[in-house]
Amino acid sequence: MKTKLLHTPEGVRDIYGAEYARKLYVENQIRRQFGLYGYEDIQTPTFEFFDVFSREVGTTPSRELYKFFDSEGNTLVLRPDFTPSMARCAAKYFREDDAPLRFCYQGNTFTNVSSLQGKLKEVTEMGTELINDSSVEADGEIIALVAEALLAAGLREFQISIGQVAYFKGMCAQAGLDEETELELRDFISGKNIFGADDLLVSKGVDKLHRQMLIGITDLFGPAVVLQQAEEQADNQCSKDAIIRLKKLYAVLCDYGVDPYISFDLGMLSRYNYYTGVIFKAYAYGIGDVIVKGGRYDSLLGRFGKSAPAVGSVIEIDHLMSALTRQKVSIPVNEILAVTYTKDTYQEALEKARNLRRDGKKAVLLPEGELR
Amino acid sequence: MKEARYLTFALSKGRLAYQTLDLLEQIGITCEEIKDKSSRKLIFVNEERKLRFFLAKGPDVPTYVEHGAADIGVAGKDVLMEENRRVYEVLDLQLGKCRMCVCGPASAAELLKHHQMIRVASKYPSIAKDYFYNKKHQTVDIIKLNGSVELGPIVELSDVIVDIVETGGTLRENGLEVLEDICPLSARMIVNQVSMQMDFDRIRRIINDLRTVLKIGT
Numbered sequence: 001m002k003t004k005l006l007h008t009p010e011g012v013r014d015i016y017g018a019e020y021a022r023k024l025y026v027e028n029q030i031r032r033q034f035g036l037y038g039y040e041d042i043q044t045p046t047f048e049f050f051d052v053f054s055r056e057v058g059t060t061p062s063r064e065l066y067k068f069f070d071s072e073g074n075t076l077v078l079r080p081d082f083t084p085s086m087a088r089c090a091a092k093y094f095r096e097d098d099a100p101l102r103f104c105y106q107g108n109t110f111t112n113v114s115s116l117q118g119k120l121k122e123v124t125e126m127g128t129e130l131i132n133d134s135s136v137e138a139d140g141e142i143i144a145l146v147a148e149a150l151l152a153a154g155l156r157e158f159q160i161s162i163g164q165v166a167y168f169k170g171m172c173a174q175a176g177l178d179e180e181t182e183l184e185l186r187d188f189i190s191g192k193n194i195f196g197a198d199d200l201l202v203s204k205g206v207d208k209l210h211r212q213m214l215i216g217i218t219d220l221f222g223p224a225v226v227l228q229q230a231e232e233q234a235d236n237q238c239s240k241d242a243i244i245r246l247k248k249l250y251a252v253l254c255d256y257g258v259d260p261y262i263s264f265d266l267g268m269l270s271r272y273n274y275y276t277g278v279i280f281k282a283y284a285y286g287i288g289d290v291i292v293k294g295g296r297y298d299s300l301l302g303r304f305g306k307s308a309p310a311v312g313s314v315i316e317i318d319h320l321m322s323a324l325t326r327q328k329v330s331i332p333v334n335e336i337l338a339v340t341y342t343k344d345t346y347q348e349a350l351e352k353a354r355n356l357r358r359d360g361k362k363a364v365l366l367p368e369g370e371l372r
Numbered sequence: 373m374k375e376a377r378y379l380t381f382a383l384s385k386g387r388l389a390y391q392t393l394d395l396l397e398q399i400g401i402t403c404e405e406i407k408d409k410s411s412r413k414l415i416f417v418n419e420e421r422k423l424r425f426f427l428a429k430g431p432d433v434p435t436y437v438e439h440g441a442a443d444i445g446v447a448g449k450d451v452l453m454e455e456n457r458r459v460y461e462v463l464d465l466q467l468g469k470c471r472m473c474v475c476g477p478a479s480a481a482e483l484l485k486h487h488q489m490i491r492v493a494s495k496y497p498s499i500a501k502d503y504f505y506n507k508k509h510q511t512v513d514i515i516k517l518n519g520s521v522e523l524g525p526i527v528e529l530s531d532v533i534v535d536i537v538e539t540g541g542t543l544r545e546n547g548l549e550v551l552e553d554i555c556p557l558s559a560r561m562i563v564n565q566v567s568m569q570m571d572f573d574r575i576r577r578i579i580n581d582l583r584t585v586l587k588i589g590t
């Protein structure tokens with residue numbers, strides 16, 4: 001036997017037995033919540049043209065994409081993320097529609113991340129997208145749905161941290177930063193790297209007042225009271241509007257009753273360029289990765305020819321599963337009952353098994369004695 | 373429930389660990405166990421304040437922190453640049469100050485002025501690559517070495533080296549000198565991104581206390 005055939009490549013793995021049963025249970029719970037909010041399942045292809053995920057759309061860096069060619073020489077890409085596909089779909093099939101569209105999806109995504117860092121290259125994602133609705137209620141619905149989906153999956157200790165890109169952008173514009181500096185600064189601020197940010201701003205000749213304000217963003221995180229502090233620090237309308245929006249959003253989330261799970265972080269700036277407004281991430285104790293990410297992307301659909309606002313979220317199922325394991329959440333998985341039979345009792349046993357199955361119980365037939 | 377949780381520190385083995393502990397002592401965080409050098413324990417606990425400490429090899433510290441095995445870590449900037457992990461870099465502890473430099477014999481200075489291909493030996497291939505490709509736009513052949521990098525130019529394995537320079541003593545003794553500065557280095561405090569959100573009161577207090585001790589303005 002060739003033992004080499006038994007291995008999977010690095011970064012991908014088999015999931016089976018009790019582990020897969022638990023994963024399917026969690027996925028079903030989440031899908032049920034999505035359904036209860038009226039989100040319709042949508043399936044897009046596993047691979048698409050490179051342009052759907054290209055740099056202009058602002059998703060995963062090109063070198064982290066799995067690329068290959070079709071017979072005509074087009075570059076194809078295994079999807080690294082669902083949102084651009086969803087945007088493409090909405091633009092293609094619902095171009096004239098201006099009523100709100102609610103989509104949800106479930107599937108695997110692929111990123112060619114570097115080796116030996118303990119990260120999977122193929123992960124399962126489930127997400128929601130709410131298109132054609134720019135209201136704060138839409139933002140609230142997406143975030144509340146995330147909280148309810150995580151609760152339905154059995155997770156108890158988690159935190160959804162919300163930020164707003166416009167707050168940072170407004171500050172950058174006020175300080176007169178060019179786009180390149182803004183991108184560099186974004187990395188420092190989102191890494192809470194204060195001296196890196198300061199060095200950069202000094203080298204660009206930004207005055208002390210604006211430096212302090214921009215760097216102050218790294219300290220603006222925590223419970224809802226931080227919004228007040230952020231509003232006082234804002235020196236421009238764009239940033240002030242961002243805070244007003246977050247306050248309204250918090251009120252909506254209080255109405256849903258999910259406010260115990262909410263905190264704010266104005267230094268949270270995603271590396272995905274397509275987010276234009278509110279962004280959020282959910283964290284849980286015990287694992288270093290975020291379990292949910294999402295946000296508003298009002299300009300992404302425009303790339304595909306339909307100008308429409310949209311907001312969405314994605315739950316990283318594999319990370320959620322490790323969080324559930326670390327938090328020792330037990331997940332009900334039905335036992336499989338064994339019905340044994342001998343040469344003579346087969347019919348009897350079969351009848352018994354069929355009855356069990358009719359009652360919704362899992363049953364297998366097991367041969368006994370000389371039949372084995 | 374949250375109170376019962378330990379906050380875990382990963383420290384870089386060696387001198388830096390003891391310097392870090394001295395600094396932490398100044399803000400009232402102590403761990404007597406870890407100072408006992410004869411101990412063979414791997415994890416040291418401060419029960420009273422619910423803190424745990426462990427020592428790891430420098431380059432592994434960001435790995436422990438990224439995966440959440442430690443909430444807080446202390447590691448050199450060189451390690452952070454080379455490993456490039458997703459962690460919050462929150463404080464410059466101003467310990468172990470030194471520089472990352474391109475070094476070589478004086479004659480090699482000429483090679484850095486043009487865009488010609490040269491060979492570079494380093495313990496830090498990522499930093500070397502980033503500097504030559506993205507800052508200098510020079511094509512280089514990088515040779516990864518694990519120690520005594522100064523040997524590179526001496527035995528003609530490479531034209532220059534990229535390495536940490538503290539006093540420059542080793543360089544001078546071997547007829548090498550600093551040709552170009554890449555960046556200043558020092559020890560940094562890093563924090564796991566999830567811990568920062570979930571335990572932000574305790575972590576923020578530690579950061580603010582350290583800022584006061586280090587006299588860093590906010």
